[in-house]
Structure formats: C-alpha cells, structure tokens
Amino acid sequence: xxxxxxTGISAVTPEHLVMWLIAGLFIYLAVRRNIEPLLLLPxxxxxxxxxxxxxxxxEVRGLLYYFYTYGLETDLIPCLIFxxxxxxxxFGPLIANPKxxxxxxxxxxxxxxxxxxxxxxxxxxxxxxxxxxxxxxxxPTTIFTTNELAPHLLSATAIxxxxxxxxxxxxxxxxxxLLTTKAERGIIMKQLRPVSRVEKVxxxxxxxxxxxLLVPAAAPLVATFMLGNLxxxxxVVERLTNAAQNELMNIVTIFxxxxVGSTMxxxxxxxxxxxxxxxxxxxxxxxxxAGGILFAQLMNLFLKEKINPLIGSAGVSxxxxxxxxxxxxxxxxxxxxxxxxxxxGPNVAGVIGTLLAAGTxxxxxxxxM
Amino acid sequence: xxNVYAPMIGKIVKINLKTGDKVEENQPVMILESxxxxxxxxxxxxxxxxxxxxxEQQAVESDTVLAVIG
Numbered sequence: 001x002x003x004x005x006x007t008g009i010s011a012v013t014p015e016h017l018v019m020w021l022i023a024g025l026f027i028y029l030a031v032r033r034n035i036e037p038l039l040l041l042p043x044x045x046x047x048x049x050x051x052x053x054x055x056x057x058x059e060v061r062g063l064l065y066y067f068y069t070y071g072l073e074t075d076l077i078p079c080l081i082f083x084x085x086x087x088x089x090x091f092g093p094l095i096a097n098p099k100x101x102x103x104x105x106x107x108x109x110x111x112x113x114x115x116x117x118x119x120x121x122x123x124x125x126x127x128x129x130x131x132x133x134x135x136x137x138x139x140p141t142t143i144f145t146t147n148e149l150a151p152h153l154l155s156a157t158a159i160x161x162x163x164x165x166x167x168x169x170x171x172x173x174x175x176x177x178l179l180t181t182k183a184e185r186g187i188i189m190k191q192l193r194p195v196s197r198v199e200k201v202x203x204x205x206x207x208x209x210x211x212x213l214l215v216p217a218a219a220p221l222v223a224t225f226m227l228g229n230l231x232x233x234x235x236v237v238e239r240l241t242n243a244a245q246n247e248l249m250n251i252v253t254i255f256x257x258x259x260v261g262s263t264m265x266x267x268x269x270x271x272x273x274x275x276x277x278x279x280x281x282x283x284x285x286x287x288x289x290a291g292g293i294l295f296a297q298l299m300n301l302f303l304k305e306k307i308n309p310l311i312g313s314a315g316v317s318x319x320x321x322x323x324x325x326x327x328x329x330x331x332x333x334x335x336x337x338x339x340x341x342x343x344x345g346p347n348v349a350g351v352i353g354t355l356l357a358a359g360t361x362x363x364x365x366x367x368x369m
Numbered sequence: 370x371x372n373v374y375a376p377m378i379g380k381i382v383k384i385n386l387k388t389g390d391k392v393e394e395n396q397p398v399m400i401l402e403s404x405x406x407x408x409x410x411x412x413x414x415x416x417x418x419x420x421x422x423x424x425e426q427q428a429v430e431s432d433t434v435l436a437v438i439g
Binding site for chain 2: 191192194320323324327331335336338340341344
C-alpha cells in the first residue's frame with residue numbers, strides 16, 4: 001500500500017488530465033499540421049512530463065528546474081536567440097527605405113492597446129506590460145519582458161506570442177483587406193536601391209549606440225541582436241555567423257522548449273487570467289496590423305511616390321511571416337506587384353520597435369514597483 | 370521586345386515555359402524562391418518567349434534579366 005502511494009497514478013488530478021490534453025494538442029499540431037514544430041514539439045513533450053505527478057522535474061534540484069533557472073530566469077535564452085536572429089536578419093531593405101521605420105513603430109499600436117486593455121481587466125501594471133508586448137509578435141522579447149516584470153505569467157505570454165506568430169497568415173489578411181481597396185493593394189513599388197557593405201556594418205553599431213543610450217533597459221536584447229548582425233555583415237567571421245544561425249540557434253531552441261514547457265504545470269497554468277491573456281494577445285495582433293496599414297495610408301497623403309499600404313502590417317514583426325502575407329495579398333490584387341522585399345523594411349523595423357517598447361515598459365514599470 | 374526582370378534577390382526553382390512558347394500577360398513564367406517563399410514571376414506583356422536566360426536552381430540578383438518576350 002505504501003508502494004501505491006509512491007506511484008504517480010495515485011496522485012493524478014483532473015487538472016493534470018487537462019494539461020495532458022494540451023500537451024497532446026501541441027504535439028499533434030507540430031507533427032500532423034507542421035505548425036511551429038521546432039517549438040511546439042519540445043514544449044508539448046515537456047508539458048506532458050512536467051504534469052506527471054511526483055516526478056519533481058520542476059522542483060529545486062529537478063532536471064527542468066535548471067533549464068528554467070539558468071536559461072530563462074537569467075534571460076540567457078532569449079538573448080542568445082536574438083544573437084541568432086541578428087545573424088539571420090538583413091537590414092538592407094530598411095536601410096534602403098528608412099521611412100519604413102515609421103511603419104514598424106506604428107504597428108506597435110497593438111502593444112499599447114493590449115496594455116490598456118490589460119489594466120482595464122484588472123491586471124497590475126507590470127503584468128499589463130508583459131501582456132502588451134505579446135502584440136510585438138516577437139517571442140524572445142516577450143519572454144525577456146515577462147521575466148523581468150511578471151515571471152509568474154511567463155508560460156502564458158510566451159505561448160500566446162508564439163501561437164499568434166504562427167497564426168499571422170490567418171489573423172492578418174481579413175484585417176488588411178477590410179482596411180484597403182483593391183487598387184491600393186495593387187500599388188507597384190519601385191525596386192529598392194542596393195545597399196553598400198559599409199552602410200550594413202555601420203547599421204548595427206549605430207543602432208546599438210542609439211538604443212542603449214535611449215532605452216538602457218533594452219540593452220541585453222539589442223546588444224545580442226546587433227552583435228549577431230555585425231557577425232553577418234562584417235563578412236569576416238563566417239564561422240561565427242554560421243554557428244549563431246545554425247548550431248547555437250538550434251541548441252538554444254531546445255533549451256527554450258524545455259524551459260517554457262517546464263513552466264506549464266497544472267498549478268501554474270490553469271487559471272482564468274490565462275484565457276484573458278489569450279484574448280488580449282489576439283487583440284494586440286489585430287490592432288498592430290491595423291495600426292501599420294492605417295499609418296501607411298496616412299503617409300501616402302504626403303508622399304509623392306505612394307507606398308503600398310499592405311507593407312504596413314508587416315511592421316508587427318513576426319519575421320518573415322508578416323512580410324510573406326504582404327507579398328501574397330499584393331500579388332493577389334495585382335500580379336505585377338512584388339512586395340516581399342519592401343515589406344521586410346517595416347518587418348525588421350518592427351523588431352526594433354518592439355525592443356524599444358519593451359525597454360520603455362521595463363524601465364517605467366520598475367520605477368513604479 | 371520586353372525583358373522579364375527578377376523582382377528581388379532569390380533562387381529560380383521552376384521554369385514553366387520554354388523558348389518559343391506563347392505567353393499571356395500576367396501568366397507566371399517562372400517561380401522564384403526568396404526568404405523561403407515561392408513567388409510567381411509573371412509576364413509583364415503577352416507575346417512569345419524569345420529567350421530564357423536562367424536555369425532552374427540558379428541564384429539571381431534583383432533586376433537580372435530572366436527572360437525576353439517578343
């Protein structure tokens with residue numbers, strides 16, 4: 001009878017069963033639907049095992065405790081992912097057309113709407129900041145911000161951000177079509193000018209300088225992001241660029257899956273606020289998309305050479321999914337319309353916009369805490 | 370004679386037509402892969418394919434002349 005008490009079976013609760021179903025759903029989406037498998041597969045499996053009672057995996061000295069404590073709590077994992085992203089990102093389209101930076105800023109509208117929405121629903125200011133950042137459509141920045149301000153919400157905000165990033169091709173098109181006419185969607189944009197190597201090397205240096213001085217709280221993310229980009233654009237450390245893009249990125253992705261999955265225990269995850277966070281996150285994505293499109297239309301009132309408003313929605317980040325959506329809808333409206341590279345400008349600007357918003361939130365919320 | 374230009378940097382993954390084929394305006398001439406997305410490169414005008422200057426799997430820069438329609 002003592003032996004029976006020591007098995008996990010005796011300690012299984014209905015909440016555990018619900019988490020098993022969630023784990024099963026993640027694994028199903030990854031394996032059968034190929035939706036974000038690199039994240040959903042390790043997260044799904046981890047959710048399954050951490051919701052086996054009595055294993056102690058997430059307790060102090062448990063295996064997954066270390067992935068969480070050393071990887072996520074220290075911000076190491078989100079920053080290393082940014083190093084890899086920096087090595088993968090080409091800022092050329094943004095440098096060639098710097099006014100798209102404004103679109104990357106406008107598409108942060110969703111962040112602020114979700115922030116005020118969260119306050120209205122009774123979340124505290126640090127919690128509302130973390131929830132708002134979901135609208136930046138940027139996983140590592142969401143994790144970083146939540147970890148700094150409201151670590152108890154980490155699994156909810158991270159999962160919401162990554163799920164909506166995967167759903168960008170579903171969420172954005174109806175909003176984009178609603179706000180634009182077919183003629184606007186078919187606006188042809190002139191090809192971007194080539195960008196020199198010198199400009200591309202100066203960009204990460206100048207961006208680090210400006211962002212670190214303006215918003216010091218965003219320094220860890222911007223520093224790693226721009227270091228990765230400097231590796232890439234300097235073209236003298238190809239080995240490091242490749243390592244950051246491939247091996248390091250892959251290893252850190254596994255650690256991220258284990259760390260985030262380990263926070264999804266029944267006790268921590270199954271609460272009403274999680275549902276609210278999902279709703280607020282969706283709202284953030286929708287308003288971010290609308291903000292980018294509407295601001296592009298506003299810019300067109302003043303610009304002689306019109307921009308296609310469809311590139312505005314790419315400002316929510318979600319690199320490069322949102323830019324692909326712009327390309328698809330543009331060519332649907334006018335086969336001669338190629339927007340992918342034009343949309344990459346606001347797309348990468350959106351990442352920087354989210355970084356700035358996150359840094360500002362962290363500084364302000366910490367001043368209030 | 371009208372050139373079909375590469376609309377952006379990428380790789381030609383499929384060529385749908387060959388020299389001598391008739392082509393209509395807005396018909397996809399080839400498929401270009403850029404940022405892991407497949408994009409139709411369409412004929413800017415109707416006519417006949419006079420030249421195809423690229424092979425499948427070839428990497429192209431933006432503005433490369435991919436084909437000529439006459």
